[in-house]
Amino acid sequence: MNLAGPVELAAPALLGQLLVRGDVTLRVTEVEAYGGPQDSASHARHGRTARNAPMWGPPGRAYLYFCYGMHWMLNVVTGPAGVPSAVLIRGAEVVAGLDTVLGRRSTAKATPQLCAGPGKVAQALGLDGAFDGHDLLAPGGLELLEGPPPPRILAGPRLGIGFAAGEDQTRPWRFADGGSRAVLHRKSLLPL
DNA sequence: CGCCGGATTTAA
DNA sequence: TAAATCCGGCGA
Secondary structure, X not given: OOOOOOHHHHHHHOOOOEEEEOOEEEXXXXXXXXXXXXXXXXXXXXXOOOOOHHHHOOOOEEEEEEEOOOEEEEEEEOOOOOOOOEEEEEEEEEEEOHHHHHXXXXXXXXXXXXXXXXXXXXXXXXXXXXXXXXEOOOOOOOEEEOOOOOOOEEEEOOOOOOOOOHHHHHOOOEEEEOOOOOOOOHHHOEEO
């Protein structure tokens, strides 16, 4: 997994990787790549601010932001330090700690969609702004570990970025594990 | 300083 | 299909 390369290559490489916090382990099934000021869909589109500062940092850090007044979104910072880019974790499967996840999600039973959606992923891991900037490659807290990459990868346009300029809206920078059901809007994806 | 709207989720 | 809910970023 090379997080220092171009974000559109780092993003699909994160599929199958593991997010571990305490007794909970999630396997990444869906991601989206976001670039720098040239990407009109990215938080970095208006340059560096206090909120998006982690995107300029070294790869392997977390970028957490609050959205729609109620959801936290987990991103993995990629690219060399100084080059803003991040990968939004949009979906995951529960590998361990199901009871903890069910409690955090306030749900009685596990379905394939339990952690399908970026807000759900952060909630399942119990994340909030306190994890913004956290080093995911160091032991403790929240960690990113190596997992087997999926045999089939799907790609398609990013979701919820209707505000972006023309070409940025259709660029196939959303990636998913072709074998997982923990992926939203599977129909808008095609084999990579 | 005030307004606009969002990398969403949920339930009706 | 709409409501919930709040703060970042922009224009004044």
